[in-house]
Amino acid sequence: MNPRFQPGDRVKVLHRDQPGHVRTPMYVRGKTGVIERVVGSFPNPELLAVGHSGLPYKMLYRVNFRQGDLWEDYGGPAEDTLEIEIYEHWLAPV
Amino acid sequence: MSETHDHSNEHDHATHTHDGKPIQEDPLPSxxxxxxxxxxxxxxxxxxxxxxxxxxxxxxxxESRTPALGAKIVARAWDDSEFKALLMSDSDEALMAFGVDMRPTELCVVENTDEVHNMVVCTLCSCYPRPVLGVPPAWYKRRDYRSRAVREPRAVLQEFGTQIPDQKQVRVHDSNADLRYLVLPQRPAGTEGWDQEKLARLVTRDSMIGVSDALAASDIGG
Known part of the structure; x- marks a missing residue:
């Protein structure tokens, strides 16, 4: 499985209308960040949670966000960041 | 079941929220x-x-696993640059020497430096590197820590007694999926020549979650 994104790529987290056990918290949806690393492929947790095998595996990335891009009123320095793991089907290129 | 929103048509889980509000109260145990x-x-x-x-x-x-194991790993990384390089690049291989098996997760070690202070939270539940730190502290699982650590990390750090200067970046790691995170705290000043056993006494659980620094040399009678 080849990763669609590479470290340094700018990506946007999608607003998928998907019920159930998802690992993409609300606060990053619709936000733009940068791929920090390609973690590798893992069973899809959205399927694992409901008793399936998790196949096909999903590519997982660590994405870096500027805190100021996550929270309009972030109170700290502009350099502060947050990193989180996001599966490929939740990401779009910017 | 929370009074503020209806979960009756979806799965209910005591530690999940779906409304995305940054500040959450803990529900009663289910x-x-x-x-x-x-x-x-x-x-x-x-x-x-x-x-x-x-x-x-x-x-x-x-419950027999304790942060003492994590402290040994950090002390070795401080003392042995080759081990540290392996720990940062291939943690599975590095942890074999300590009999630690993280599978099916992977350990991601994040290093504190003069420029960056790292801090770990799991906003979705309470993911924690149990094989190296044992059972998480109660506050790590509380909704106020989980919601505020991503929203106002510096205020949370301050409440833990940890003041990070403005010129140092605070980097929060949301442990939301398949990795688990261990903070490699900065080696305190005045510890040159210390052996790993003595160095490990400086490494606290909280310093490996990133809500504090390691102890100072003087804290253990230097």
Whole structure:
């Protein structure tokens, strides 16, 4: 499985209308960040949670966000960041 | 079941929220989940699939792991640059020397430097590097820590007594999926020539979660 994104790529987290056990918290949806690393492929947790095998595996990335891009009123320095793991089907290129 | 939103048509989980609000109150423990756990456990024992002793043994094993193991790993990384490089690049391989198996997760080690202070939270539940730190502290699982650590990390750090200067970046790691995070704190000044056993005494649980720094040399009588 080849990763669609590479470290340094700018990506946007999608607003998928998907019920159930998802690992993409609300606060990053619709936000733009940068791929920090390609973690590798893992069973899809959205399927694992409901008793399936998790196949096909999903590519997982660590994405870096500027805190100021996550929270309009972030109170700290502009350099502060947050990193989180996001599966490929939740990401779009910017 | 929370009073503020209706979960009746979806799965209910005591530690999940779906409304995305940054500040959350802890719900009462779910009686339903407790009854479910007891029923399944008693059935498995009754049918001879597992024994009560297996359950006790598993709990004993989980609870026997302590942050002392993480402290040993950090002390070795401070003392042995080759080990540190391996720990940062291939943690599975590095942890074999300590008999640690993180599977099916992977350990991601994040290093504090003069420029960056790292801090770990799991906003979705309470993911934690149990094989190296043991059972997470109660506050790590609380909704206020989980919601505020991503929203106002510097205020949370300050409440833990940790003041990060403005010129140092605070980098929060949301442990939301398949990795688990261990902060490699900065080696305190005045510890040159210390052996790993003495260095490990400076490494606290909280410093490996990133809500504090390691102890100072003078804290343990330098």
């Amino acid at each position: 009686l339903e989940a407790q009854i479910l756990e007891a029923s399944v456990r008693e059935l498995l024992i009754e049918k001879g699939v597992i024994s009560a002793d297996d359950v006790r043994r598993a709990i004993d094993q989980v």
